[in-house]
Amino acid sequence: MNIAVKPEGVRESDAFILPLAELNPARTDRFQDDTIWPVFERLRREDPVHFTPDSEFGPYWSLARWDDIMAVDTDHEAFSSTEGIGLQTLESRKAFEKVLGRSEEEDIAAAKRGEGSFIGIDEPYHAPKRKAVSPTLAPANLAKMSPIVRDRAGEILDALPIGEPFDWVDKVSMELTAMTLATLFDFPMEQRRRLTTWSDMVMNEPGHGGVESWEQKIMSIFECRAVFQDLWNQRVDAEPGIDLISMLAHDPATRNMGYEEYQGNVVLLIVGGNDTTRNTISGSVYWLNKNPDQYDKLRADPGLVSNMVSETIRYQTPLAHMARVATRDVEIGGKLIKTGDRVVMWYISGNRDDAVIENPDAFIIDRARPRHHMSFGFGVHRCVGNRVAELQLTIIWEEILKRFPRIEVVGEPLRTYSAFVHGYESMQVVIPERA
Ligand code: HEM
Numbered sequence: 001m002n003i004a005v006k007p008e009g010v011r012e013s014d015a016f017i018l019p020l021a022e023l024n025p026a027r028t029d030r031f032q033d034d035t036i037w038p039v040f041e042r043l044r045r046e047d048p049v050h051f052t053p054d055s056e057f058g059p060y061w062s063l064a065r066w067d068d069i070m071a072v073d074t075d076h077e078a079f080s081s082t083e084g085i086g087l088q089t090l091e092s093r094k095a096f097e098k099v100l101g102r103s104e105e106e107d108i109a110a111a112k113r114g115e116g117s118f119i120g121i122d123e124p125y126h127a128p129k130r131k132a133v134s135p136t137l138a139p140a141n142l143a144k145m146s147p148i149v150r151d152r153a154g155e156i157l158d159a160l161p162i163g164e165p166f167d168w169v170d171k172v173s174m175e176l177t178a179m180t181l182a183t184l185f186d187f188p189m190e191q192r193r194r195l196t197t198w199s200d201m202v203m204n205e206p207g208h209g210g211v212e213s214w215e216q217k218i219m220s221i222f223e224c225r226a227v228f229q230d231l232w233n234q235r236v237d238a239e240p241g242i243d244l245i246s247m248l249a250h251d252p253a254t255r256n257m258g259y260e261e262y263q264g265n266v267v268l269l270i271v272g273g274n275d276t277t278r279n280t281i282s283g284s285v286y287w288l289n290k291n292p293d294q295y296d297k298l299r300a301d302p303g304l305v306s307n308m309v310s311e312t313i314r315y316q317t318p319l320a321h322m323a324r325v326a327t328r329d330v331e332i333g334g335k336l337i338k339t340g341d342r343v344v345m346w347y348i349s350g351n352r353d354d355a356v357i358e359n360p361d362a363f364i365i366d367r368a369r370p371r372h373h374m375s376f377g378f379g380v381h382r383c384v385g386n387r388v389a390e391l392q393l394t395i396i397w398e399e400i401l402k403r404f405p406r407i408e409v410v411g412e413p414l415r416t417y418s419a420f421v422h423g424y425e426s427m428q429v430v431i432p433e434r435a
Contacts, residue, residue: 015039020047024055025062025346026087026419031320034415040064040349049333057087060323060342061335066353066374068332069345072324074379079324079343080122081381082111086323086420087344092205095214110260117264119272119381126380132251133269134384136184136244142391145183149392152179153399160431165410168429172396173281180392181273186243187231198224199274202267208417209425221267228266229259244269269385275416276318277389279423281396282413283316284308286427289409291363298365302401308365309393314373315363317348320422322377347374348422404431 015023015030015038023039030036043050043064050062063069072079097103110116114125121129135141156175160166174196182192197210201220204211211217231245240250248254248265257265288295288308298304323344330337337343351373352360376383383389400407413427 015042020050021053023047023050024052025050025064026052026055026057026060026321026344028417028419031419031422032415032417036320036348037352040346040352043346044349044353049335049337051335056089056091058090058342060087060344061337062344062346063332064346064349064353065333066350066356069347069350069374070378071332072343072345073322073374073377073381075330076122076380078327078330080327081120081126081324082116082122083108083325083342084323085119085381086321087342089205095218100218115258115261117261117268119268120264123380128253129257129265130380130384132254133244133247133265136242136247137385137388139387141242142387145180146391146395148183149176149180150395150399152176153392153396157396157399157403162431162434165428165430167426168285168407168409169278169282169413169424169426173278173424176281176392176396177274177278180277180388181270184244184273184388185231185269186241186245194224194227195270196274196278198267199271202271203275203418203421205417224267224270225263228263232262272383272385273388275421275423276385277392279318279416279421280309280313280316280389280393282424282427283318284312284393284397285407285429286409286413286424287312287315287363289407294363294365295406298397299401299405302398304365305397305401306390306394307367307370309390309397310370310373311363311365311367312393313375313389314351314357314370317351317373317375317422319375320348320418320420321346322381345377347377350374403435405433405435407431 015035023043025036025039025043030039043062048063048065048068050064051059052062053059063072093104107116111121114121118126118129153176156172160171174193178192178196179189181187181195182189187195198220200209201211201217203209206213206217228245232249235241235246236249236255238246240246248262254265288298298308321344323342326337326339326341326343328339351357354360357372376386408430410428410430414425416423416425
């Protein structure tokens with residue numbers, strides 16, 4: 001048995017010694033304590049198409065290499081999105097079934113009829129629904145939004161304390177994403193942090209990320225649904241606008257959708273636009289601190305901001321994976337994936353595949369092709385919010401560089417307890433001085 005070489009900077013982990021058959025790459029504590037890297041390093045070399053027969057998520061396949069992930073992500077006929085796009089614990093599935101009074105089988109059957117949020121349905125149903133929201137998130141509309149985002153980014157930064165520690169995640173990353181999302185939804189700005197809370201409630205399990213119990217989590221989701229139902233009712237009777245709710249309420253492809261489907265899309269947009277961007281903003285500060293030579297390069301040439309943003313999106317990989325279920329038997333890398341098997345595409349590993357990316361474990365802000373990464377996925381479900389994310393990141397860094405010579409991370413951040421969202425719960429920083 002080959003033992004993987006421990007990459008520099010990675011803490012000790014049992015990933016080097018466990019028999020392959022016992023390796024459960026989604027084991028969530030490894031994501032929280034940042035010991036996932038040797039697991040994927042080993043899988044890429046020794047077992048790139050890896051089967052975990054038994055786990056808290058049920059049985060699943062793991063893809064660790066770029067090419068295999070790409071093959072599955074772009075084959076939406078053989079790999080369906082209708083049976084869950086992220087690994088979910090069996091416990092969480094049961095809790096939802098109980099409270100919603102609907103079985104998982106019923107949800108899957110509805111998704112196969114094209115009902116549900118558009119990330120969780122297949123063609124031909126998916127494309128027209130995606131098209132209903134994509135104009136709001138496209139560059140032309142974003143150009144209109146960008147001065148608003150810039151103003152708000154400036155306000156957030158100007159209010160930060162100088163010379164004393166504070167939580168960057170709370171004061172900057174969450175604030176900026178909440179404000180941008182409120183702008184996209186035309187949601188009451190003073191209530192913007194409810195969007196953050198709801199996203200956290202959806203994404204986290206009890207004991208983590210502010211969620212105390214299944215009841216609290218589910219009640220919070222109900223509250224979110226009620227608020228967005230009111231917004232729908234207001235927008236559907238008003239003149240069509242360019243916010244996301246109005247687009248959904250007036251577009252022929254979505255205006256007749258049922259309650260569950262609308263709510264599914266709302267949650268998708270709240271969650272899609274929240275954790276991912278938030279964690280990239282925090283990640284950029286973290287990785288620049290870990291790589292001071294790169295931070296120096298950025299300060300010397302602010303023209304590198306958009307490259308640095310893409311490199312952070314690769315390096316952080318804010319969504320560690322997406323999952324699919326095989327609709328027929330398919331062979332990948334000499335292994336037989338059977339109809340009905342769950343396949344997890346580990347973007348976080350594909351982004352570190354040295355067969356495709358040179359020196360992938362290094363954070364290099366002036367790489368030749370910085371947008372060559374898999375963090376937004378590929379194929380029909382490729383992230384529709386990628387431009388919004390890049391816009392927010394670019395603007396916040398342009399504004400940071402005008403104001404602060406340095407942001408110093410003081411102490412290790414607390415990482416998210418999740419094998420799906422790869423991010424930071426909190427990160428203490430100090431800004432020593434203004435420019
Ligand atoms: C750095 C930030 C972001 C990352 C890394 C990210 C990542 C992803 C990934 C991996 C997918 C699935 C791709 C696939 O299955 O092939 C996705 C889909 C999606 N994302 Fe993002 N995302 C980000 C920001 C956003 C933002 C800001 C929004 C909305 C405002 C958003 C909305 C969506 C939606 C609606 C989908 C579903 C697209 C579809 O099914 O057609 N995302 N994103």
